[in-house]
Amino acid sequence: xxxxxxxxAREPMLPVPYQVTSRQAETHDSVTLRLDPLGERxxxxxxxxxxxxxVPRIGEVAISASGVPQPGEASLEHTIRAVGAVSxxxxxxxxxxxxxxxxxxxxxxDLPSAAGRDLVIVAxxxxxxxxxxxxxxxxAERDTYRRVCLVAGARTxxxxxxxxxxxxxxxxxxxxxxxxIDQPSAGWNGQVGFVTEPLARLRLDPRRTTAFLCGPxxxxxxxxxxxxxxxxxxxxxxxxxxxxxxxxxxxxxxxQLGPILVCRDGPVVGYALAxxxxxxxxx
Amino acid sequence: xxxPHPAGPVVxxxxxxxxxxxxxxxxxxxxxxPTVRDSAIVLSELDSARALPAGWGVxxxxxxxxxxxxxxxxxxxxxxxxxxxxxxLHPPRRQLWSTDADGGYQPAxxxxxxxxxxxxRGCDLAAIRILxxxxxxxxxxxGAFARTRQALFVVAVNCTEPGGVCFCASMGTGPAAGPGYDxxxxxxxxxxxxxxxxxAGTAEGERILAKVPQRSASVxxxxxxxxxxxxxxxxxxxxxxxxxxxxxxxxxxxxxxWEDVASRCLTCANxxxxxxxxFCTSTEEVSDLxxxxxxxWQRWASCFELDFSFMHGGSVRQSGASxxxxxxxxxxxxxxxxxxxxxxxxxxxxxxxxxxxxDITEEAARLAGLDPGPDQDRA
Amino acid sequence: MNGVHEALAGDPLFAGLSGTELGLIAAAARPVRxxxxxxxxxxxxxxxxxxxxxSGCVALDLAVPGRGQVVVQTLGRGDVLGWxxxxxxxxxxxxxxxxxxxTMTELDTAQLQAVAEQDPRxxxxxxxxxxxxxxxxxxxxxxxxxxxxxxxDGQP
Numbered sequence: 001x002x003x004x005x006x007x008x009a010r011e012p013m014l015p016v017p018y019q020v021t022s023r024q025a026e027t028h029d030s031v032t033l034r035l036d037p038l039g040e041r042x043x044x045x046x047x048x049x050x051x052x053x054x055v056p057r058i059g060e061v062a063i064s065a066s067g068v069p070q071p072g073e074a075s076l077e078h079t080i081r082a083v084g085a086v087s088x089x090x091x092x093x094x095x096x097x098x099x100x101x102x103x104x105x106x107x108x109x110d111l112p113s114a115a116g117r118d119l120v121i122v123a124x125x126x127x128x129x130x131x132x133x134x135x136x137x138x139x140a141e142r143d144t145y146r147r148v149c150l151v152a153g154a155r156t157x158x159x160x161x162x163x164x165x166x167x168x169x170x171x172x173x174x175x176x177x178x179x180x181i182d183q184p185s186a187g188w189n190g191q192v193g194f195v196t197e198p199l200a201r202l203r204l205d206p207r208r209t210t211a212f213l214c215g216p217x218x219x220x221x222x223x224x225x226x227x228x229x230x231x232x233x234x235x236x237x238x239x240x241x242x243x244x245x246x247x248x249x250x251x252x253x254x255x256q257l258g259p260i261l262v263c264r265d266g267p268v269v270g271y272a273l274a275x276x277x278x279x280x281x282x283x
Numbered sequence: 284x285x286x287p288h289p290a291g292p293v294v295x296x297x298x299x300x301x302x303x304x305x306x307x308x309x310x311x312x313x314x315x316x317p318t319v320r321d322s323a324i325v326l327s328e329l330d331s332a333r334a335l336p337a338g339w340g341v342x343x344x345x346x347x348x349x350x351x352x353x354x355x356x357x358x359x360x361x362x363x364x365x366x367x368x369x370x371x372l373h374p375p376r377r378q379l380w381s382t383d384a385d386g387g388y389q390p391a392x393x394x395x396x397x398x399x400x401x402x403x404r405g406c407d408l409a410a411i412r413i414l415x416x417x418x419x420x421x422x423x424x425x426g427a428f429a430r431t432r433q434a435l436f437v438v439a440v441n442c443t444e445p446g447g448v449c450f451c452a453s454m455g456t457g458p459a460a461g462p463g464y465d466x467x468x469x470x471x472x473x474x475x476x477x478x479x480x481x482x483a484g485t486a487e488g489e490r491i492l493a494k495v496p497q498r499s500a501s502v503x504x505x506x507x508x509x510x511x512x513x514x515x516x517x518x519x520x521x522x523x524x525x526x527x528x529x530x531x532x533x534x535x536x537x538x539x540x541w542e543d544v545a546s547r548c549l550t551c552a553n554x555x556x557x558x559x560x561x562f563c564t565s566t567e568e569v570s571d572l573x574x575x576x577x578x579x580w581q582r583w584a585s586c587f588e589l590d591f592s593f594m595h596g597g598s599v600r601q602s603g604a605s606x607x608x609x610x611x612x613x614x615x616x617x618x619x620x621x622x623x624x625x626x627x628x629x630x631x632x633x634x635x636x637x638x639x640x641x642d643i644t645e646e647a648a649r650l651a652g653l654d655p656g657p658d659q660d661r662a
Numbered sequence: 663m664n665g666v667h668e669a670l671a672g673d674p675l676f677a678g679l680s681g682t683e684l685g686l687i688a689a690a691a692r693p694v695r696x697x698x699x700x701x702x703x704x705x706x707x708x709x710x711x712x713x714x715x716x717s718g719c720v721a722l723d724l725a726v727p728g729r730g731q732v733v734v735q736t737l738g739r740g741d742v743l744g745w746x747x748x749x750x751x752x753x754x755x756x757x758x759x760x761x762x763x764x765t766m767t768e769l770d771t772a773q774l775q776a777v778a779e780q781d782p783r784x785x786x787x788x789x790x791x792x793x794x795x796x797x798x799x800x801x802x803x804x805x806x807x808x809x810x811x812x813x814x815d816g817q818p
Contacts, residue, residue, distance in 0.1 A: 261621065
């Protein structure tokens with residue numbers, strides 16, 4: 001996957017203060033924060049990359065960018081689900097809160113390399129957040145790509161992220177959108193089933209399809225297998241991986257997956273490399 | 284009396300070694316070298332060469348490390364102490380930054396030490412080179428490490444007495460010290476006296492060596508020193524099997540061998556602490572009671588820790604077998620892909636300091652013996 | 663009949679079947695077209711027939727006291743609807759109702775079973791094809807059972 005140039009000579013373990021300038025609740029436990037620099041500006045995260053977000057006195061976690069750089073703006077956009085002490089503190093952060101940011105780090109989705117091809121974007125749960133930049137990027141240059149298909153799964157209808165945008169995308173004439181839920185839910189007239197099921201129903205041309213997957217690892221594995229069954233090459237399937245990250249810069253050793261350092265050789269990794277590694281238990 | 288800078292090896296006496304340490308201290312270096320403490324030979328700041336472990340040797344074996352009195356006054360005739368030079372280049376605890384109520388982040392004001400390492404063996408010199416690649420040559424180098432290493436003066440020693448757990452020869456890191464020293468010494472001690480064949484490896488090494496009384500080494504002395512070192516290479520107590528370890532490890536991911544080791548391994552993490560190339564760290568947030576002042580610290584971590592791979596409510600590697608496999612596979616296998624060399628330098632510390640005596644060379648041999656080969660089906 | 667045969671030949675479900683075998687199935691098949699919100703199957707009714715969905719959406723539902731008709735699964739293009747004709751007690755365990763206008767091929771399972779009695783080889787091939795679809799459905803259902811998107815337990 002493409003890797004941007006080395007960041008400047010600044011100390012990479014030292015956070016830069018950014019202020020929360022808006023907070024949008026997505027679901028009962030997820031929010032999207034907009035962060036603006038108070039002084040020093042970091043380079044903008046490209047689709048697929050992540051930043052280390054620090055809450056003073058609590059800790060630091062790796063969160064993928066969920067927005068795209070806007071020309072002339074320095075805002076960062078991150079969607080955070082409260083699953084631990086730090087992410088809960090980030091989730092609760094009100095506008096005005098000052099956080100520490102380090103980054104951007106990691107490999108990108110490299111959307112431009114899929115120019116002229118059909119895009120299949122498969123999101124499971126909060127995996128939709130790191131994929132949102134792919135959708136926005138494809139929409140911003142819609143003619144660069146052929147079909148753009150989104151398959152997004154969530155536990156229940158209320159747990160879809162970016163609900164208003166999803167509804168708009170579902171009506172978009174140039175997007176094919178399949179939303180599906182895992183749990184039977186009253187009041188939902190849409191698809192019920194695991195995300196592999198609408199994915200299996202797509203008629204795809206394996207010669208010109210690039211797939212972007214993000215979600216829980218078993219979900220990505222099942223989806224990748226489903227795509228392979230359709231004849232899509234492992235090299236055309238990209239996953240966003242996750243591991244324990246403490247430094248984000250390839251020095252702490254926590255994020256290893258076999259030979260890969262997920263912070264440096266990922267988070268976006270091709271399935272040809274990731275597939276065999278993910279099938280090994282406790283690797 | 285100092286001689287003008289000779290080309291090639293010189294001989295310095297035991298007193299010359301004292302002068303060498305004095306010269307380094309006078310020059311502003313903090314001399315770190317071996318010394319006896321708590322029934323072991325540890326690395327510590329030395330205020331003179333008198334603190335060296337003269338006449339002390341070690342008996343080492345799997346799960347075994349004992350000091351014993353030698354019948355001579357050799358100062359470098361030991362190996363596999365519990366500490367390695369990494370504790371000075373990559374400290375066990377280091378503050379990264381602090382923040383106060385104003386929200387700004389201040390980098391920690393850590394002094395850049397100017398160390399002179401006295402007594403670095405081939406294995407440990409190779410380990411310093413490896414740490415240099417890991418911590419200093421990535422896209423985001425560790426600044427504190429780089430500064431400390433930049434200012435470092437290395438007095439290497441060529442080993443003439445391999446320890447019971449040493450296998451540097453089979454790892455290509457010793458017993459002769461490889462490149463990267465400012466000075467290299469080969470200790471010679473017998474009835475006729477106690478002296479060192481000394482050789483400079485850099486201009487800075489020459490500069491310091493010039494302050495020590497010396498004379499040119501005779502051919503016999505040079506050859507004698509060389510012979511002692513190459514003789515040591517023949518007397519290693521063990522060897523890493525000469526197989527393609529990265530390939531073997533890739534093929535052995537589902538081997539029953541890991542459960543076998545796990546039945547013995549306590550996941551105590553001793554091996555990672557004493558290993559001179561293990562570099563993993565964790566970060567911690569520390570704050571005072573008012574909550575106004577917070578600091579971020581970095582501390583050594585080990586892949587054997589139960590929550591080392593914690594994510595999403597649980598650790599990826601929970602079983603002891605998976606954690607041992609991770610350490611072994613990284614050290615001898617994936618390190619090559621990540622950093623371009625093996626992570627193991629053959630110092631043997633992990634063997635000596637393992638409470639149950641797990642021997643990494645023996646485990647590699649067992650794995651090779653169990654390897655069904657690339658044609659076999661893997662379940 | 664040709665249209666039905668074509669539809670079957672193009673269905674990945676029957677990718678491994680020979681032309682003759684496809685012909686046997688086509689002889690027991692007919693096209694079906696339903697509007698939205700039409701009930702196709704009633705839970706508890708005798709199970710006869712099986713459907714290959716070509717377009718649209720069908721919801722499988724179950725009456726749960728206090729929750730009404732609960733939709734447990736939706737099916738679409740390429741999915742098979744109806745298994746209970748093959749296993750005792752030969753009664754539908756769930757209901758099925760269209761969500762959108764839906765086109766399907768309906769298979770006369772009694773006829774197919776009769777053919778299979780005479781031609782076990784055909785019966786085996788047909789059963790394997792259906793088994794493959796069922797296996798994927800089971801895998802997806804198990805994945806849902808894992809509740810992968812829930813908040814993880816345990817905190818660091």
